[in-house]
Amino acid sequence: MRLLEKILVILICLPSIYSSVIVFTALKAPDLFLLMGFTGLVLMVLSGYMVDVIIAALYVPAIASFILFLLNYPQPIMGLAAGYVIALTLLLLLVMFNHDSPHTYLAIYLISIFLDMSLLAASKTSTTSELLLRNLFYGVRKFHGVMDPVFSIVIVPSVAALLYHIFRLLKPSTSTITSSHRSLIILLLSSLPILGLTILSRYSPGYAWISSTILSLILTIFLVLYLNLGVKIT
């Protein structure tokens, strides 16, 4: 992986890294199996699926926790499961990074953001691995997003990196979203209505909700009409 790609991956994974850090800091006591579950999965992907790493970091803790579970000690397996769930948000983005279809990567990214938000919501108060899992699964019904200012800030470079990644794939072309003035200006112009909506949501969330719905409808209808009437292929 080239340096640029490494930077891109790190930037795209920023929200997931942030949510993982928050979950770890919210733990009442350090959980060895949770840590092993998290690092095991991450190491497996980063090592390029090396057999030795998979056996040491994945199979050994899994077998050990399962034996303990059979001996009536369920905490280790719960910790391991919680570690896997936390690692999942990172893994999705890492594994799918070189996938050919950018729309799949976008969907994966949005799912990962949703999981990050769920993790952040589940670890609002100090927690344990069992509580974290319970909050994650039972809290979905009551879950209505999370307002974490740092999380909102880290999403900005992450989305920028995501756009750079998904709109550069016409090989052997080397064009990227930042290589032309036009796309850079449009990137800035696009952020204006979003900025307006964000400010509006501070004062009146209801109006912001309606405005964003109207904006999305206008965009879609305009795009359909413009492409069918404006630039019809002759």
Next chain:
Amino acid sequence: MLNKRAVYIYQISATFFLMSLILSLQPIMITTLYIMTFITLYVIAASRELKKVSKEDFVSILSVNPNPATINYEVRVKGSIFLRKWRKLLVKIEIDLGDLHLVRGSNVWTGALSAGKEVLVEFAARSDDIGIRFIGPLRAAVFDPLGILVREFEIYPRTAILFLESSKLISQPILHSKSRHPSPGLSKDSFVGMEHEYRISLPEIHEPQAKRIDWKKIARSVEEEVYVKQFDKLKRADLVICIGSGFDIELPDNGTVEAKILQQVLLVTLSHIMEGTRIWLAKYLGDGKFATTLLGYSSFGLKLIEAKDIPRNLQMIYLTRFIDDSEIDAIKQLIESRQIDPIVIAINLGEELLKYHGREYASKILEVEDRRLRLNADQLGLRYSVTDIEKLQETLRRIISFRRRI
């Protein structure tokens, strides 16, 4: 037009936006709305430049060698594309394989095309089936630098390739005439054929000329009739031979009906082409559509010349089994639109059954099929003949030579 990739990105963004709107997930809402806004604004900005690109900016050549080809042997396809103007365009070029199988190389090229730079798309393909097959069209898709927008152009039409069972007709040598007969005919003889060969001996009604008497045939004949050599009179004319519906049937001896018919057509028409008759070969594709090619002849043998359409005011021999429901209307429309003088030959395949089934059973089929063919031909209200594969060659020969119904 939006590229498929961009459409999917927009669709996913819109779907997640709706979901996040319901669940009130602000970060996802903002992200997806931002992507939707970016795509829309980018389309407005980038489409203006892309609109200026036109089909005329491309120069293309599509060559197929050999044509006609032999089945199961490779055909080399070469597409060459130039750009007249534009500094640089991101282009994906694709030659549609049609009914052919790719053997070597690639039929797709993607990259940056600049003015004066030639791009070659070369590959080898083959066909397992006999008949007229098509390669192309050659398409170019022009993208904006981010690949969000795309414009597609069909810059070279479909090209017909004739696949034959054997290479006999392909390598048949041409007989060069020593005379100064005007082009495109090759000999000054008033009769069609090589080495003055005659086609048939017919009973003579009038007093025969001694030099035309076929002494050998009289010697072999048990009847007392006098046979004279009948030559095909040279009649240069424009002619279109249409292969209609119902011939895509495999025969028990590994051949197909279409292959047999094509072979017969080529055998009969070859000498006429050499003598200067222009013969178009058309194939009914269904839904009122025809594909056309012009048969030609060069020092390498029979060749196909690209022909986009059937010309007006010519004679047509239409071979069919009337299987396609829309064929009768298509024939009528073709005749009306091009003022064609038609002769329909309906092929009765019932005769073929005699080789594989009992006479009684085959005769019944033969009768029913004959009735069906005549019923359909009557609907057309044109001159027609009903024949079978064995007699097709003779029927064609007489029609082409004497322009008369058999």
